[in-house]
Every structure is written in C-alpha cells, then in structure tokens.
Amino acid sequence: MPEFRHRRRPESRLCLQLAPAPSTWPTAAKQAGRGCPCKLVSVEPVFSFRFRNGQAGGTGTATSDSDGNRVERTFAMDALEAILTRRSIRRYTSDHVSDETVLEILGAAMAAPTGANEPWDFVVVRDRTVLQAVSGFHPHAEMLKQAAVAVVVCGDPTRGRLEGRWPLDCAACTQNILIAANAMGLGACWVGIYPVEERIQGLRRLLGMPDRVVPLCMVSLGLPAEKKGPSNRFKPERVHNERW
Ligand SMILES: Cc1cc2nc3c(=O)[nH]c(=O)nc-3n(C[C@H](O)[C@H](O)[C@H](O)COP(=O)(O)O)c2cc1C
16 A cells, blocks of 8 residues: 655745845744745745755745835745644744734634634734733733734634534634744744633723623734744654554
8 A cells, every 4th residue: 555655845944035124034034043045036926935055945925014115924834844843932022023924824813624603703912011911810921021912812602503612613723823923933822811710801801802702812923032942742652543
C-alpha cells in the first residue's frame, strides 16, 4: 500500500514586506531570531517573492495601512509549521498591528468549522484603559497591558439550536486566530474568560455586552518581544490504535 508522507517545504520561513515603512518589516523576523530570507519581487494586489537562493517562496496578499502606503506583511509558513511553532506569547513590542491585519486574522477565525450556526462575534479592543482594566478581575491577564490589540471571542448561545455547541465553535475560532497570528509573525495568547463567572461579568460590564452574549476568551496580539521554541508535547503513549 502506498505510504502517505508529508513533505515539508525546504525553507518555509516567512517574512514581511516593506515600502515605505521599512521599520516594520524586519521586526518579526528579528524577534524570531532570523533575518529576512526573501526578496520582494512584486507588490499589488498579490505579490510573489523568492528566497535568497532564488527558489520561489510563494505568494501573499499585500496589505496596506489606511493611509494606503504601507505594505505590511505576508507569510509563507506552511500550515503544519504554523501549528507546531505556535506558543503563548505574552510580551510584545510597541509596534502597531494594523486593522487590515486584524481583519485578516478574523477571516481565519470565521473560517473555523461551526456546529452551532456561527455563534460568534468578535470585539476588537485597542483602548489601553480597557486592556488594563481586565487585570482588575482576571489574575492572568497582565499581557493585555502590552498588547497592541486584543480580540474578544464571544458566543451567542441563542443563535444555534444545539445546546452546548457554542463554546466548541468559539474555541475553534480562537485556535484559528492563534495559528494565523503565528503564521503572520505575530505573538498571541489565549486569555481564558468562560466559564469563570466573575470574568464573564467583568468583561460584559467593561464592553457593554448584552447578557445573552458570553465572552469565551480574549486573544492578545502584538509583535513578539519574547522567543519560545516549539512545545514538543507529543506523547506516543497517548495514542491508542484501533481500541483503547
Ligand atoms: C482555555 C485556555 C485558557 C487560557 N487562559 C490563559 C490565561 O488566562 N492567561 C494566560 O496567560 N494564558 C492562558 N492560556 C494559555 C496557556 O497558559 C498556554 O496555552 C499553556 O501554558 C501552554 O503553553 P503554549 O500555549 O505556549 O503551548 C489559556 C489557554 C487555554 C487553552
């Protein structure tokens, strides 16, 4: 029987573009301890790039700031690498993360599978006083004080008919956010809210959410100011073949 083997791309590293704000592009690459391995070939609306050895690197969508003059980043990390290198990053530089980037990440969030009729809504929070206030009712939310932006992943249990599904859907969205952020060179961390009642109430009050909406979690986002290796939690003894 033919054996399936996953082939990794030889140099699936990614990078950011420039023009005309070069200070933004090398940051993530530097933080990740590697130089920019690719060279921009073309820009709008889809650009392709090559690695320094001339090999084709891939394509990505050009994203600009609202002033229209900064192409921010693209990535060529493959899906498995983005999953396996994801870590909770809790320290960030003071760099801005654009609205376009956040929307791209939310596109990944909403691409998650849904068993509860798309129960999610997202609140994008940049207000520093709000990000700081979360620590008033959450003991493990200090990283929000440094984050460029945070996304609150909310569920509306009234949207789906199937009881108990909304947290599953919202958790799938959250995982997509974390993986997409990593693939784009951003650091991110899941900040748990649900099912701790004090945190749910605290966030509802802070953001003016209706009572029917339940915040599942927040995800802090920013350019990473810390570097972590892969978690390597694979345990072969947890894998059962055919029967338990
Ligand atoms: C449901 C859930 C809730 C979490 N809540 C928090 C939190 O409130 N604060 C925090 O710093 N990390 C939180 N984390 C991140 C975990 O601490 C982190 O995933 C774990 O330590 C493993 O590390 P890694 O993500 O770097 O692999 C949460 C993760 C999950 C899945």
